Amino acid sequence: MSITSRFPLVAVIALSWAVSAAPLSAATLDRGVGPEPDALDIHLAQSLSALNVLRDLHEGLITLDASARLIPGLARAWTVSDDGRVWRFELDPEARWSDGEPISADDVIAGWRRALAPATAAPMAGMLDMVVNARAVRTGRLEPSALGISRDGAHGLVVELEQATPWFAELLTHPLTFPWPGENRSRYSGPFVLDRRVPGAHLQLARNPEYRDSAGVALERVVWHVIEEPSVELARYRAGQLHITETIPPGRLDWMREQFGDELRISTYLGTFFLTFNVGREPFADAPGLRRALSLAIDRELLTQRVLGAGEVPAWGLIPPGMPGWPEAAAADQGTAAERLAEARELYRAAGFGARRPLRAELRFNTSLTHRRMAAAVAAMWKEQLGVETRLVNEEWKVFVANRRHGRITEIVRGGWIADWRDAANFLQLFETGSPLNYSFFSDHEFDGLMSAARTRHGDERLDLLRRAEERLLAEHVIIPLYHYVSRHLVKPQVRGFEDNVMDIHLSRWLSLQ
Numbered sequence: 037m038s039i040t041s042r043f044p045l046v047a048v049i050a051l052s053w054a055v056s057a058a059p060l061s062a063a064t065l066d067r068g069v070g071p072e073p074d075a076l077d078i079h080l081a082q083s084l085s086a087l088n089v090l091r092d093l094h095e096g097l098i099t100l101d102a103s104a105r106l107i108p109g110l111a112r113a114w115t116v117s118d119d120g121r122v123w124r125f126e127l128d129p130e131a132r133w134s135d136g137e138p139i140s141a142d143d144v145i146a147g148w149r150r151a152l153a154p155a156t157a158a159p160m161a162g163m164l165d166m167v168v169n170a171r172a173v174r175t176g177r178l179e180p181s182a183l184g185i186s187r188d189g190a191h192g193l194v195v196e197l198e199q200a201t202p203w204f205a206e207l208l209t210h211p212l213t214f215p216w217p218g219e220n221r222s223r224y225s226g227p228f229v230l231d232r233r234v235p236g237a238h239l240q241l242a243r244n245p246e247y248r249d250s251a252g253v254a255l256e257r258v259v260w261h262v263i264e265e266p267s268v269e270l271a272r273y274r275a276g277q278l279h280i281t282e283t284i285p286p287g288r289l290d291w292m293r294e295q296f297g298d299e300l301r302i303s304t305y306l307g308t309f310f311l312t313f314n315v316g317r318e319p320f321a322d323a324p325g326l327r328r329a330l331s332l333a334i335d336r337e338l339l340t341q342r343v344l345g346a347g348e349v350p351a352w353g354l355i356p357p358g359m360p361g362w363p364e365a366a367a368a369d370q371g372t373a374a375e376r377l378a379e380a381r382e383l384y385r386a387a388g389f390g391a392r393r394p395l396r397a398e399l400r401f402n403t404s405l406t407h408r409r410m411a412a413a414v415a416a417m418w419k420e421q422l423g424v425e426t427r428l429v430n431e432e433w434k435v436f437v438a439n440r441r442h443g444r445i446t447e448i449v450r451g452g453w454i455a456d457w458r459d460a461a462n463f464l465q466l467f468e469t470g471s472p473l474n475y476s477f478f479s480d481h482e483f484d485g486l487m488s489a490a491r492t493r494h495g496d497e498r499l500d501l502l503r504r505a506e507e508r509l510l511a512e513h514v515i516i517p518l519y520h521y522v523s524r525h526l527v528k529p530q531v532r533g534f535e536d537n538v539m540d541i542h543l544s545r546w547l548s549l550q
Contacts, residue, residue, distance in 0.1 A: 063549075072085070079151045080157075085260075093241065094214045097193070147215050152183060164213070167183060239260045270285055320447065348522060353510060401436070403436075460506070461490060489501050
């Protein structure tokens with residue numbers, strides 16, 4: 037169901053508190069979800085909050101255990117051809133939609149065809165480009181029926197890939213690849229169903245009795261609470277109204293450790309936060325030197341330690357530490373802090389800006405205390421070191437996403453990416469020409485060529501091409517990497533089954549309350 041109505045802010049806050057006023061129940065898990073999910077359509081959702089909820093409501097061919105390891109989902113078994121290009125799945129004949137109807141291979145096929153149909157405008161559709169004819173379908177050059185996915189008998193499904201894709205199994209845990217429930221949006225394939233939604237307040241889920249492993253689901257209900265401000269979420273956790281928070285407030289890490297001890301869970305997380313230039317319009321089109329100047333003027337150590345203060349790691353590259361086969365980008369490679377500032381000022385002057393003609397730029401971000409602190413700190417550094425006059429624009433998530441996607445008014449926008457699977461290409465593909473998520477509007481023949489070549493290579497040769505692609509992206513200063521994420525949650529002692537993992541995915545299916 038698409039919800040478009042909004043409540044006044046005061047009413048939303050009051051309603052959110054009222055919903056959780058009752059004591060925590062042993063049968064109901066109360067979780068923070070962060071901002072309002074942008075969509076609950078498996079093909080239109082792209083926000084982290086939406087993906088977390090969708091993984092409770094739906095299930096794909098392959099799913100994740102509590103440690104984010106791959107396990108069978110709707111497919112009880114699968115095989116891969118020797119050349120890695122043909123995947124055969126055997127669907128669980130006991131799999132049912134929440135209305136009791138069997139989940140078939142045709143439902144998966146319908147889902148993939150819809151995801152790639154140009155009319156759907158699925159923002160994540162490019163993730164399926166390794167499937168035979170997927171690009172041609174996505175760009176309207178072929179009909180969806182030409183897609184390399186077909187039924188094989190009563191419970192079989194065959195997927196043909198353009199080339200071997202080692203992380204393809206992990207991709208199948210993403211909601212984009214899940215079976216399509218049809219126009220009946222109240223059908224669900226996962227362990228829970230959506231029972232009630234109050235926009236701006238919460239999403240209440242109930243256990244799905246038709247789920248293939250319903251007996252293994254301990255919780256009767258899950259309530260995902262929409263709370264944009266981490267300080268409000270912390271207050272509700274301390275008041276006993278949440279079992280798990282989505283994050284913690286910035287700048288209070290030492291205090292949090294002292295107050296909560298083992299309830300504070302901080303772990304390595306495959307994600308990077310960055311700022312993105314719109315290189316398709318002034319003042320940053322054809323201005324790599326100016327873009328580099330703004331990057332060098334930011335003190336990432338000060339930003340992560342004093343401004344954010346929640347365990348983030350300073351970033352000089354796009355790919356986060358812990359990515360298999362990837363070297364870490366070191367600050368030492370950029371010179372000393374004094375050398376970086378000297379170069380930034382020289383590049384700024386060379387671009388034609390100075391005290392008499394300061395750069396006037398706009399930094400746009402979505403509503404969040406963390407983002408506000410980040411933006412204010414970055415603007416202050418640019419002002420102090422270079423004299424830049426920065427206008428900060430704070431927008432509600434859906435408005436921000438729309439403006440960022442269209443790019444007609446954006447100059448510098450808040451960006452970031454969390455790994456959908458453990459592979460560097462998952463990050464780099466954002467900047468390919470034609471990618472629906474390329475809100476930098478970067479279009480570079482060399483970068484695109486390296487990415488294209490990487491699709492046909494394997495092992496070390498492929499990794500080398502991807503490293504060169506990242507080097508090209510960074511050399512053009514399309515983005516300003518600021519920090520690598522860490523997962524940060526508060527978890528009540530009575531919660532069982534919550535296991536830290538680098539994907540920071542914690543399916544409610546595995547959780548229970550003591």
